[in-house]
Amino acid sequence: MKARRLVAYIAGAVATAAVAYFVWPGLIGGPREQVPAKKADGKAQLAGAAPVRAATVIEGDMPVILTAPGTVEPLANVAVKTRVDGQIVEVRFKEGDLVNEGDILFKLDDRLVKAQIAQAEANIAKDQASLKVAESILSRRETLARQKIVSEEAAETAKQTVEGLRAAIAAGQALLESQKTQLDYLTIRAPITGRTGSLNAKIGATVRSADALALVTINQTRPITVSFAIPQAELAALRRALAASATADVAVPGGTRPTVVKGTITFVDNQVDRTTGTITAKVVADNADEVLWPGQSVAVRLTVEIKPRMLSVPAPAVLPAQQGMIAWVIGPDNKVAPRTVTVERIVDQTAFLSAGLNVGERVVTDGQIRLSPGATVTIEEPRRGPSPATEERRMNGRG
Template sequence: MKAKFLSLAASLLLVGCSQAEEAVAPQAIPVRTVIVATQTVPNVIELPGRVEPVREAEVRARVTGIVQERLYEEGTDVSAGQPLFRIDPRELRASFNQTQAALTRAQATAANARAVVERYRPLVEENAISSQEYDAAIAASREAEANVAQIRAQLESASLQLGYTTVRAPISGRAGRAQVTEGALVSQPEGTLMTRIEQISSVYVSFAQAASEVIEIRRAIASGELALNDDEQMEVRLTMGNGAEYPVLGYIDFLDFSVDEQTGTVELRAEFSNPSRILLPGEFVRAKIYAGTVNNGITISQEAVTLTGDGGTVFVINEEGQAAVRPIMLGDMVDGKWIVESGLEPGDEVIVSNLQKIRPGVPVEVTNTPTGRRQAPTPSATTTGGGR
């Protein structure tokens, strides 16, 4: 009787264990997947940059004097040649008048010397005067003419100096804040800065790229891994400091052929049209430089990627039909897809749905493949595995 009871208890225990194992057997999670394949993708280089005006002019004092008046409104557009400041001209006007009087006196002296030569010419032919006296008259006339030329040059210089008392804009553009006020002494030897004018209807954005990266790009172009556009123009897109995309495309217009010894970088520059003047000189931006295309690139849809501090992760299906985490390095996002720089190979099967339910090691069932390959393990196989 006791033996029968023990046998019955053992049977019930085995049945309970089997039911418990069947109850905890993981269920396959239905998922959709994509098979990784190579394709042509943009080669995107992301760099920080700084906005610079296309042209900038420093307006400096060209004469020494006292500022009388500011003739423009700060922060407004000015045209080339427009008066900006007036410097007290009285001292320079007096100097100009003095030089002009000296020129008049020198011209009178030269005219008298020429008249003497004209009177001496027939006399020397008649031997009424000596040749020495005639030669002296000619020399005096030439000296007087040279004196006239010298004073005329001085008068021209004085006229220029007088003209510089009206400080004019050297280029068209937006004039900045005045650096001097009325009553300030400005100096020609020191070249006192009075204001700045910037042209920002178009702007430059300057970047610095590591020399090693430039060398790698050149190697990739030479090997055929990287193909440039037919027009060889490199498109650039900007993200401004507030995170907004700048709507106008730019193009690289300058690439330095020397490496900065201190930073080990190569300077690049792009030009952007700035009709609305959204971009301001001195502003820091982030640029995406589209330097050709990579022939054997890999992309993955945004929904399949979980972002991390080091890049991102995706779930792939391993040989056992289970979900496995795969870390990847991400590049730029193009048309809603991440460019994958490393971590995935052609033929990898990446899960793109039900990611919130998946954990590493969980069996999955692919629902979007017609052949139903990579089916989840059968319940019997799972039970047998759990009973070992």
């Protein structure tokens, strides 16, 4: 009985010692011996070291870029209406056609106006013939009046007749010009170069100058305008961009890759919208291929300026923390420590810094969740090619 108790006591003591040796140092955070382990590819690494990916701090130019959603607007928009009443006898375009300024769009029935013009011209010719006779009579009477052969009243009557005919001719010419203008209005031309919209009046329709509905609307699409709004905090940068005629990339969503059209900033509004705290600006693009279309939603990317000699790291290297933004810095001994950094701007997955790091230092870009101050890390090579999950989907015909 005593022998059994002794064996049990010894076994318990051994178990307690084993737990104290293997478990207790981990609980109190004390050092443990790092035993080299073999990776699958045969390279040695320290057991317990966290695998991470890293990048080196570099120096370069930082583009100051403003991005915002935008809306495409025609540079000009004209609702074509008739100036005179009449019946449409000819339409010289199709809906959606690109027309040039001065092109004939509609012709109205002009027969009545042409007849009135012919009548006016005949009346003027008649009055001009009468004027010649009256002027001849006036000349003779003035001569006879000086010779006391006819009375002064007769000469005055002849003079009044001449003046009356001259006034009639002037009135007739004014009427003729008015009728010619009416005739010109019966031919409706494109006021701008642009693309036509829906046709609201067909051949045979009677149109009136008082009609509210336009015959057709023309949008100028080459060049074209993109309107967008920027937070008021960026007003100073926006004004610098306007002064420098800065270029902008207008991205049109769709397909596997968005189509990008180049433009130039041409306008910044003269006041901030108090309801949204934003200010409106506009970019004009040549749009020679008409990639941009009125009403379209696009993404505007405006390069305001370039700041030289800025420190940069991949954006995933910078993380939010209680004390601000931090980066995990890898020391020469492969031990890491968090360091507070000042982020100036993040552009295209690159974080540009104004303080906190030095050129050539290494920072962790992936695997920070496993780190603690003073921890040892091993740096893994960047992943190349598709991930195992992606490769599996490809082999199974699922993407």
